[in-house]
Amino acid sequence: MNIGYARISTDTQVIDAQIAALEAAGCQKVFTEVASGAKKDRPVLAEVLAYLRPHAEDKLVVYKLDRMARSLPHLIEIMDHLNRHGIEFQSISEAIDTNTPGGRLLFHVMGAISAFERDLIIERTQAGLRAAREKGRVGGRPKKMTDDKVNAVRELLSNGTPVRDAAAAVGVSVPTLYRWLPGASRSSES
Secondary structure, eight states: OEEEEEEESSTTSOOHHHHHHHHHTTEEEEEEEEOOTTOSOOHHHHHHHHHSOTTTTOEEEESSHHHHOSSHHHHHHHHHHHHHTTOEEEETTTTEETTSHHHHHHHHHHHHHHHHHHHHHHHHHHHHHHHHHHTTOOOSOOOSOOHHHHHHHHHHHHTTOOHHHHHHHHTOOHHHHHHHOTTSOGGGGO
């Protein structure tokens, strides 16, 4: 059974042309959604994917690829889900139909491009981190506790200041203070 999925980004857009094209492509049921394509979590898309019956000759049909996913990795994720469950896919505008040899080829080429893109991102990220380390930069959030703050807290605690007040004085939480000064007296928490 052909199941259609039509999406528009805002209420001001018109979805009628997509629905007409899906019905002309033989869709017996059409799901419609108003949501940004950039959002990965779209309730109606999730409903469609759950509605499709694995290995039951169901086919998901969309008017254009960008109606289903805005990024190649997200598209590949959806296509992989469909493939694992034996569900065919068709995009009317791009003339992609995984029921044909050419459609399956295009799907595999897209998967290879996606994997290549992921590898390039990882490679660039690692190179950037290496370059930053060579310049003495370390990633992550700045530490809340500095040596000056540790010394100030030690002095406050030695003068009888409660732990909670000492932590507040340097702008950290009590657990953070204990992480930096494990020997701080828990009895002075009052």
